[in-house]
Amino acid sequence: xxxxxxxxxxxxxxxxxxxxxxxxxxxxxxxxxxxxxxxxxxxxxxxxxxxxxxxxxxxxxxxxxxxxxxxxxxxxxxxxxxxxxxxxxxxxxxxxxxxxxxxxxxxxxxxxxxxxxxxxxxxx
Amino acid sequence: xxxxxxxxxxxxxxxxxxxxxxxxxxxxxxxxxxxxxxxxxxxxxxxxxxxxxxxxxxxxxxxxxxxxxxxxxxxxxxxxxxxxxxxxxxxxxxxxxxxxxxxxxxxxxxxxxxxxxxxxxxxxxxxxxxxxxxxxxxxxxxxxxxxxxxxxxxxxxxxxxxxxxxxxxxxxxxxxxxxxxxxxxxxxxxxxxxxxxxxxxxxxxxxxxxxxxxxxxxxxxxxxxxxxxxxxxxxxxxxxxxxxxxxxxxxxxxxxxxxxxxxxxxxxxxxxxxxxxxxxxxxxxxxxxxxxxxxxxxxxxxxxxxxxxxxxxxxxxxxxxxxxxxxxxxxxxxxxxxxxxxxxxxxxxxxxxxxxxxxxxxxxxxxxxxxxxxxxxxx
Numbered sequence: 097x098x099x100x101x102x103x104x105x106x107x108x109x110x111x112x113x114x115x116x117x118x119x120x121x122x123x124x125x126x127x128x129x130x131x132x133x134x135x136x137x138x139x140x141x142x143x144x145x146x147x148x149x150x151x152x153x154x155x156x157x158x159x160x161x162x163x164x165x166x167x168x169x170x171x172x173x174x175x176x177x178x179x180x181x182x183x184x185x186x187x188x189x190x191x192x193x194x195x196x197x198x199x200x201x202x203x204x205x206x207x208x209x210x211x212x213x214x215x216x217x218x219x220x
Numbered sequence: 221x222x223x224x225x226x227x228x229x230x231x232x233x234x235x236x237x238x239x240x241x242x243x244x245x246x247x248x249x250x251x252x253x254x255x256x257x258x259x260x261x262x263x264x265x266x267x268x269x270x271x272x273x274x275x276x277x278x279x280x281x282x283x284x285x286x287x288x289x290x291x292x293x294x295x296x297x298x299x300x301x302x303x304x305x306x307x308x309x310x311x312x313x314x315x316x317x318x319x320x321x322x323x324x325x326x327x328x329x330x331x332x333x334x335x336x337x338x339x340x341x342x343x344x345x346x347x348x349x350x351x352x353x354x355x356x357x358x359x360x361x362x363x364x365x366x367x368x369x370x371x372x373x374x375x376x377x378x379x380x381x382x383x384x385x386x387x388x389x390x391x392x393x394x395x396x397x398x399x400x401x402x403x404x405x406x407x408x409x410x411x412x413x414x415x416x417x418x419x420x421x422x423x424x425x426x427x428x429x430x431x432x433x434x435x436x437x438x439x440x441x442x443x444x445x446x447x448x449x450x451x452x453x454x455x456x457x458x459x460x461x462x463x464x465x466x467x468x469x470x471x472x473x474x475x476x477x478x479x480x481x482x483x484x485x486x487x488x489x490x491x492x493x494x495x496x497x498x499x500x501x502x503x504x505x506x507x508x509x510x511x512x513x514x515x516x517x518x519x520x521x522x523x524x525x526x527x528x529x530x531x532x533x534x535x536x537x538x539x540x541x542x543x544x545x546x547x548x549x550x551x552x553x554x555x556x557x558x559x560x561x562x563x564x565x566x567x568x569x570x571x572x573x574x575x576x577x578x579x580x581x582x583x584x585x586x587x588x589x590x591x592x593x594x595x596x597x598x599x
Contacts, residue, residue: 105512107322123275124283128322149584150513154322154476159256159282161291164476218321220512 104132104140105150107220110212113199121213127187127202128154129194130220131167137193141169155186248346252281256297259341268348270320281344286318288454288479309333309342314462316475317346324475325350326462350466386434389426396423448573450596451488453520453528454479460497461518464505473505476517483522483529486593488573493593496566496577500532500589503563507536507587527575528595533588538581547579566591 112118112125130152132143144151144167151167153176165176165186173190188203196217203209248265252258258281261273269276269284276283282293299305312330319325328347333340400419403412454477461475486493501516508514517533539547548567570577570591577591 109320109322120278122279123271123320124279156283159280159291159294162287162476216321 104134104143105220106131106133107216107218108133108194108214109216110200110202111215113211113213115210122158123215124156124158126156126215127212128156129167131194133194133217137195139174139194144169153186245345248344248348250281250284250344250346252342252344254297254301254340254342256280256282256294258283265346268319268346269317284317286316286324286475287477289315289458290318314349315458316462316465317348321472322474323472324461324465326465349462386430389430392426393423393430396420396426447489448487449490450485451490451493453484453486453530453593456486456488456490456494457497457518457520457530460494460501463494464498464501471505471509471514473508474515476515478517478519480519480521480528483520483595485596486528487596488593489569492569493573496569496591497530497532499563499566500591503589504532504534504536504587507534511536522595523592526595527592529590529592531588531590533582533586535582535584535586538585539579539587544579548577 106129108129108131110127110129112122114121118125130150132140132151134140148168149166153165153167155163155165157163163178163186165178167174167176170188172188173192175188176186178184178186185205187205189200190203192200194200194214194217196214199211199213201209202212243263245262246264248268249260249262250258250265251260258276258279261271261276266272271283280294282290285293296307300307300309308329309331312328314326314328316324317327326349328349330345330347332343332345334343335341396419400416400423403416403419406412457477457479461477465473465475497518501518504516505514508516513535515535517531519531519533521529521531523529548563567577570593574594575592577589579587579589582588
């Protein structure tokens with residue numbers, strides 16, 4: 097059982113998809129999420145609540161330093177905070193399936209909503 | 221004399237030949253312009269990093285680097301453009317690279333510079349040293365450990381003479397203190413008090429002498445004289461990371477480096493502190509092999525105006541109480557291989573630098589090893 101639970105945790109790479117500023121998208125603007133996913137691409141929030149510090153995000157943005165955050169559920173879906181006990185917000189996502197090759201919409205801290213492609217999903 | 225028509229054909233053949241050579245070179249090859257934008261990305265680079273050439277052309281090469289190199293690379297290029305000072309071009313360096321999947325791996329990087337007309341380009345040849353150097357590094361480590369054990373054994377033969385050396389000041393301290401105590405049983409006249417003071421001064425001198433003997437002993441154990449210079453702590457960490465990650469790629473270790481910009485410089489013997497870092501990082505990796513979460517975090521922090529704190533944190537299962545008490549003693553290990561003297565060497569080296577080393581359990585499981593190092597004094 098523990099092994100099955102561990103296997104549902106995934107490393108998910110979101111990369112900036114086509115935008116006005118980046119017509120071909122950008123692989124250097126990416127988020128690496130660690131989340132437990134069901135077979136349909138939904139987040140298993142029961143597991144997140146059991147291991148809250150494991151649901152993490154790393155942000156890669158051009159030549160900027162890495163930023164890290166913790167994923168927390170909220171009334172709009174889920175958000176990434178810079179620490180477990182609050183801290184600045186990194187981005188917000190509304191509930192949407194996370195499936196390889198598809199796009200998801202991410203609302204950044206500055207309010208911009210950008211499309212990101214689900215580029216890779218690996219076992220974490 | 222060749223006809224003009226033969227030149228374009230010769231040039232095309234030459235280019236095709238060059239391309240075929242470059243396509244088969246096992247090392248990854250990445251060409252960038254002066255601004256750091258990727259111009260070309262070989263097939264070996266695609267395999268090494270997990271990106272296709274089409275995805276990375278036009279992106280900044282810092283994409284392939286973990287922090288702190290990522291955010292510093294533009295500065296390195298600017299520095300080179302302004303000063304021409306070569307720190308890596310034509311010299312080469314062992315460092316770490318970042319895969320698309322988020323894990324870091326050790327590489328050997330060689331960079332060449334060329335001009336295409338008025339345009340300057342840089343070509344990086346990248347060799348993944350994960351596999352090739354695994355045996356070499358392990359052999360060097362074993363040789364180092366054996367040499368250290370040899371010195372410890374030598375210590376055994378020196379122990380009797382050192383015990384004799386220490387016995388003298390210790391006996392003298394005992395005698396002077398007993399004399400002072402006996403004198404204080406008499407009336408506290410000025411003459412008696414003067415004699416007590418003299419006895420205690422002598423005892424203090426003897427204890428200093430004993431301390432010097434112990435200090436010489438510790439310097440001997442720490443492999444001879446330490447040469448301390450001003451060193452860049454981020455550089456020490458990057459190089460130690462590269463060495464420690466050799467052989468670990470299949471474990472998919474995610475390495476996070478969090479640097480305090482006010483803790484950049486330390487006064488250290490570069491080789492010895494790298495040895496401490498390599499040891500702690502390897503221990504952290506070994507602790508996480510069976511874990512489903514494998515994240516190694518290295519942090520630096522300016523503790524105060526004199527000291528820097530370095531911590532190496534793993535997400536393993538932690539250290540049992542049985543081992544905790546003896547962890548820094550030689551020949552204590554929970555591993556199947558190795559002599560178990562790595563942490564004792566770390567303690568000797570750190571303390572020889574005037575620092576301290578200890579560990580704490582992480583609240584979420586895992587272990588954090590911490591050690592302090594001195595900052596350079598004001599120049």
